[in-house]
Amino acid sequence: MLKKLAKSKLVTFAAISSLVIGGAATTTASTADAKGHGKHHSEVKNVIFMVGDGMGPAYTTMLRYMNDDPSTKEMESTAFDPYQVGMQRTYSWDPYFDGGEGDVKENIADSAATATSMASGIKTYNGAIGVDLDQEETKTVLEEAKAQGKATGLVSTSQINHATPAAFGAHDVSRNNYNDIADDYYDEMVDGKHKVDVMLGGGTSYFERDDRNLVEAFKQDGYDYATTKEEMLASDNEQLLGLFAPKGMDKAIDRSEESPSLSEMTTTALDKLRDDKDGFFLMVEGSQIDWAGHDNDVVAAMSEMRDFEEAFKEAIEFAKKDKNTIVVTTADHSTGGMSIGRDGDYIFNPEVVDAAERTPDYMAAEIADGEAVEDVLNSYSGLELTEEEIQSVKDAAQPVDGEINTTEVDNAIEHIYDIRSGTGWTTSGHTGVDVNIYAYGPQRMEFSGSIENSSTGQKLFELVNSDRKGKGHDHGKGKGHDKGHGHGHGHDKH
Template sequence: MKQALAAMALCLMCQVGGVAAAQPQSVIYFIGDGMGMEYLTAYRHFADDPATEQIEETVFDRYLIGSSATHPHGHELVTDSAASATALSSGVKSFNGAIGVDPHKEPVETLLERAKKLGYSTAMVSTSQINHATPASFAAHVDSRQKYDEIADQYLDNRIADKPWVDVLIGGGEQYFKRESRDLVEEFTALGYQYADSFAALESIEKAPALALLAPKGLPFAIDEPPANRLAIMTTKALALLPKDKPFFLMVEASEIDWCGHANDIACAMAEMRDAEEALQVLANYVAAHQHTVMVATADHSTGGLSMGSDGVYEWRASVVRGVKASANELVRKLQEAGNAWPAKWLELTAIELAPEQQTAIGPLVDALLGAETTADKNNAKTQLRAALLAVIDKASYTGWTTSGHTGGDVPVLAAGVDAEQFAGYQDNTAIAKKLFTRLHPVK
């Protein structure tokens, strides 16, 4: 089956738009996890300069060229990140939870793997753990995204010419690579990979191959902990490490837009969008300066059912969102630390004046957290307080949400570089991969 799929992909030059040139192209694939169209719209207003009359365009606006469907294989219609990333990486629809396998759980060839076979350098960058669903779907093959240890093992154990498929890995996830049962970091370094476990150490890495695991799991939210432009830093380093004398395949994921969307945390989500925009600008600058390079950016799905406007009010107050300086989780932690002085800390971190009835409602929730004795009681108190704080922010900004999960709408497609117009208009997510396969050619 692998051979049949490879042959099918090679024939795509004949089937997809006739833009494949003999010159091998470097391919940059940017995925904003959870970044539905409504996130681009909200971010445009969030990032707008209120001192000017016009609404300034964002980097997302500048390269927006089309849209993509996201549904998985079967009848569920709403995808998870694994099925969607498998479609984006291989051009094959699969089931929710699938990592680089088809509906029959058979491995499918990915763009990264094809590129490596053809002599390309390869790299993956992610703000989540690097073995999370989206990056995993480019370099591993398992039937469940939850098999984090197995995915990490495959990054090392799956080889081509006795070397791992990915030359540069930068993200979180150290706890999955340095385990009691196996130390993958030690094994990677034995193969010549330079290793970093912090942003300071990342600066000192000089060449590929390289592995950087910058957090135990996912990186802290951009709104909570510097560097706020962490994805741009990681992306810049990946580009610098890739050899200059041959083409490359680079996948970059802005992972935590999705996580903030699951939490229905608008300020967190907008900070992740800013982080994503800064990385996208780094990539766009690279494409502008290097011919024979194409960049495509899209989302795997949208998350949370975000709406600008709620409660029947025709308004969205971006200024309120700009005033919030911490994620909901961090707000809970800071209010707990402040104790009875929590109202002042709340005002400092959000600039939102609480109405008397809001302060009366939140006070007992803070007290419950302060008085909780068991872990279960503390977690329950945190959950209730977090929900109450987010409700205040949403009410003040007129932000709406429909779900804590994913939604099934189409997502944006952005493109730049060689024949970027090939990605214009509506397309299925599998079509993006099929078009990108035609850009990969043997490196001479």
């Protein structure tokens, strides 16, 4: 919602593709290989776009170590490995609005800028949700899909109005305007219809507010509403709002049986979208790979990677059966500067990470709530700890002014797993490395080579229009919805 703008115009892929800052790398289109990945010119009816937030190359490589059977000579592959086709460049373009020409504020991206690049086919500033450098709205591929009559869905383990899903279904000058972004999901229409048919993730705090109850509004408009896995699975409605936490959902390893996994949410979304005669567009995000990276928590990171891998398997299985579905999977950036190996030692011990039964966050919260350090570590760490390691956690748990600093306890437990496993970190923020692209289905080789994230967005636009069979298509000049209010620049760093 854009209060700052005197006028609100929809900047479209067709209008901006020639102006993309940095330029899109040329990719090589080819026919599919003999393994059944689909022909280059095959019709695409359905698009599944999956984002492992923060999932840099070290994360997928570490997952391979985690999947390894040490009794075999070669390391076992991940589910992603057979489908890698290219690499994606991740930088944002974040100039000072009040600085000199070419004065760049940040060129390592946040999730808002990268998601907007992938959703709208442009480069933009950190914090931007579906807006360009002039803070004017850009049409998203989800909006284009809805305009073509397709069903649409957003699935996320964060709150569904967090940066990545928001950039596909909303518009705001700042990712931090969570309430307004949630409002956009309801208020913004495409051809008189709500933009997103299936929304699954966290976020009750933003959808059930004192000033506005969006849950009731969606229900009145015919949506089913679910707050548990059981309710989600029981829904037989094509439109579903599922909110399973006040904000972000629990990490996969900490999740209760009442909450769905990412793969279960993905399967539910596919079941609801698959029967649309015009096809569908579904965005699925493994959100908390990134959150684990910010926390430098290898246990949480691998828990979330496995959750995302299972969802990826579901998407690939669907596409193999359907034949007219493409699955494109990538990351928005890498988080934490994670390394496999540390301190000059040439060893990584995946069994240390695998031993944990809960995240360090979970254990730290239990200790802060008054549980004894030894009891918590014995119950959840999965490790035979030394007295020195136990004492390091006890020291961190010493109250200051009557309160235990949960972050310090969390850090102490994380450090044990880092040292024992051989995991290194360089930052609590993002890094600027290129990230992998995986694809399966018709036209998958459109994503080969080294391409810009904005080029990924442009190619997604082409895919959602690829089944129009000569009708011609306009990427949507003018408004796709009514707007007219918003907020100032500024953003957090996730």
